[in-house]
Amino acid sequence: MFFPKDKKIQLDEELYERCYHRVFNALNLIIRDPELAKDAVQEGFYKAFCNFNQLREQNKFCAWVMSIAINQAKNMLQKNSRQVLTSETELSNQINSSGYNPPDPVSDLVLLKDEVENVLTKLNVADREILVLKYFSDYSTEEIAAILEISTQNVNQRLRRARERYRIKNTLNKSSESLEGCGQ
């Protein structure tokens, strides 16, 4: 489908506005880094617009951008984790000065005190990813399978495992809270 340049920009802007919040929020919940999420979302939109002709069902544009942005974010996380792990002191300084809860690729290792109550932060990116797509974005199993480019059986399996890990960590969290209460 071909549009005049002005019309194309207008359409792109409409799609961008329609999907931005949905994609950004989900991605930020998965990777827990707003700056990285911003970059990954922008890159996701750029790639999606560039390859718009490859999209078969245009009503699934947001899910498509989500898929691209998630992959982009994972790549960025991998790159960052190699760099960040080398200077943890610098990372803690950044966390302290930003005032934002640590949204970093090594969040499984570096947890701040006020985050302990949120069990989701203890899960790894893969678990958060599947849980966010299921319970925050409300995608169906088939849609998640398309976004993550895996089978529906695999989606269900990953969901079960992520929920199980969430349940265990939640139970452990509650136990430690009650133990702390007993100590006082």
Added chain:
Amino acid sequence: MSDEFEDKIGQQIRKSLLLEASKIDVPPVKEQWEDFVRRYRAPKKRTNRISKVTLTAAAVVLLAIAGSFLRPSTASALGERLIDSIKVFLGGSLYNVNTVQKGNSDPPTIERNELPSEMEVTLDEVEKIVYFSVAKPHYLPQGTERKKVFLTQTTGDTYSIKMEYSYNSQPFMLLQNNLVAGHNGSFLYDSDDAQVNNIDINGNEGHLLKTKDGTLILRWAMRGLEIELIGKIEEDDLIKVARSVT
């Protein structure tokens, strides 16, 4: 299948996620769109345009160069340049001598059905085979005798005739090729080993090449034929033979 995951844990996860999302400062969409346009739209499109222009220009130049080889005169000019370059490497002692057949018509289409093969024939046979009048010398120095005649069909329409003579027990040859219109032939010689003079052969420009071992080569073009006389023979005699060729 969806019920399996819509239980108490599912509700708890959903609640936690919504709570966490509510704490996130979502950047304004307009601002992000402007950032997007700044990042990807303007500069990237410009780069693409430049690269397209560059590619088009490169393609045009390549086509022009490739097209130039379709014209014999241009190809010949390029050949001249190549020879000039070689001359530099050889210390300026290498020269190129052109033999040009002037004519307005385009070269005829050549069908390469037969491979060039030399066969010994008589002069009478040659005259029956070829469509042009064979050039023959009407003067030969005393003591010269014709030994053999060879005919080679180089292409469908072009022939090469070699007449071998013996002069004082030394070989002496007359070679002739019929030329197609627009033919632009040339031969290379090294001035360290040979010397070239221009000789007039009945109004046609001839080139006389003298090699160090005393061999003379006289070459010229006349009535659509390129003729070459080769032998260890007196220069005056050679020129006399050449001028007697009709």
